[in-house]
Amino acid sequence: MRTLVTGGAGFIGHHLVARLLSRGEEVVVLDNRSSSSPMPDHPEATYVEGDVVSPPALDGRFDVIYHLASVASPPRYLADPIGTLRASSEGTRIMLERAESDEAVFLFASTSEIYGDPLVNPQDETYAGNVDVESPRACYDEAKRYGEALVYAFERTNRVPDSRVARIFNTYGPGMDPEDGRVVTNFVMQALRGEPLTIYGDGSQTRSFCYVSDLVDGLVRLVEAGERRPVNLGNPREITINEFADIVASKIQHTGRDYRPLPQSDPLVRRPDITRAAEALNWRPTTDLDNGLDRTIEYLRTFSA
Numbered sequence: 388m389r390t391l392v393t394g395g396a397g398f399i400g401h402h403l404v405a406r407l408l409s410r411g412e413e414v415v416v417l418d419n420r421s422s423s424s425p426m427p428d429h430p431e432a433t434y435v436e437g438d439v440v441s442p443p444a445l446d447g448r449f450d451v452i453y454h455l456a457s458v459a460s461p462p463r464y465l466a467d468p469i470g471t472l473r474a475s476s477e478g479t480r481i482m483l484e485r486a487e488s489d490e491a492v493f494l495f496a497s498t499s500e501i502y503g504d505p506l507v508n509p510q511d512e513t514y515a516g517n518v519d520v521e522s523p524r525a526c527y528d529e530a531k532r533y534g535e536a537l538v539y540a541f542e543r544t545n546r547v548p549d550s551r552v553a554r555i556f557n558t559y560g561p562g563m564d565p566e567d568g569r570v571v572t573n574f575v576m577q578a579l580r581g582e583p584l585t586i587y588g589d590g591s592q593t594r595s596f597c598y599v600s601d602l603v604d605g606l607v608r609l610v611e612a613g614e615r616r617p618v619n620l621g622n623p624r625e626i627t628i629n630e631f632a633d634i635v636a637s638k639i640q641h642t643g644r645d646y647r648p649l650p651q652s653d654p655l656v657r658r659p660d661i662t663r664a665a666e667a668l669n670w671r672p673t674t675d676l677d678n679g680l681d682r683t684i685e686y687l688r689t690f691s692a
């Protein structure tokens with residue numbers, strides 16, 4: 388089995404590549420290193436530096452392509468909205484064309500952000516979403532929506548008949564970039580430094596946090612199960628940002644809270660309905676927030692000295 392992982396030097400990619408290598412797969416990573424994980428490269432994998440929008444030559448045929456390449460943290464995509472749009476639109480088309488010529492299975496790493504600021508909670512895969520195209524966040528959300536639409540178009544026209552769409556909800560764990568600006572790293576790093584935790588809005592907005600090994604397990608099962616409909620992958624335990632701040636503070640040290648205005652179109656609720664993943668992939672997360680957070684704090688502690 389020969390597998391290409393675009394964005395494989397990133398946080399999720401790092402764990403996915405480890406899992407694929409442990410299964411005996413030959414793994415090639417294509418990554419432009421724009422938001423790579425601080426984790427070291429896996430010596431058994433081949434790393435090719437390049438952009439999915441203008442990829443270098445990649446020799447040989449791939450059986451499976453996992454297309455993860457895209458910045459994923461809001462501060463990073465807001466800093467490069469056009470690059471973000473291009474990675475999931477042009478980059479996805481180019482990778483789909485590669486899957487077509489290789490007759491490979493293609494997995495697209497989509498996101499819960501395609502549901503926008505959802506008007507239903509929890510979100511199942513039939514929910515069409517509530518994305519504001521004028522919002523600054525649209526560079527990420529709409530690019531992923533377009534990427535999904537491309538996957539379905541290549542499937543309907545029989546050009547890439549064997550495709551998968553994973554709608555990934557907030558994922559955390561060791562390997563995250565401590566400065567990526569996502570809530571888990573923000574809170575943990577601030578608590579480790581004894582700084583107040585920055586909360587946007589009044590903290591009543593909710594999120595659901597999935598540990599990275601559970602997520603990777605879902606991605607691999609999705610490829611194997613042959614499920615062609617989009618599948619939510621996330622942890623259905625939903626908590627408010629205030630509750631999450633309390634948990635982090637109780638594990639590290641109690642600090643104050645710094646409340647700031649809620650950014651435009653920041654989703655107020657976020658919780659996956661994982662019925663489809665449970666039925667089609669026999670998947671559900673097994674790592675609870677308590678354990679997952681302990682492992683993440685242990686990893687992030689090395690950056691706080």
Ligand SMILES: NC(=O)c1ccc[n+]([C@@H]2O[C@H](COP(=O)([O-])OP(=O)(O)OC[C@H]3O[C@@H](n4cnc5c(N)ncnc54)[C@H](O)[C@@H]3O)[C@@H](O)[C@H]2O)c1
Binds near residue numbers: 394455460478558
């Ligand atoms: N982590 C999450 O909570 C989450 C949630 C939903 C969806 N996702 C999706 O999962 C994928 C991986 O996310 P992550 O958290 O590991 O992010 P990440 O930023 O840690 O990793 C992304 C990787 O892609 C690379 N990359 C970015 N643009 C590229 C381009 N144009 N060409 C080549 N490489 C490029 C980066 O250098 C990085 O190594 C992304 O597609 C993201 O949208 C992640």
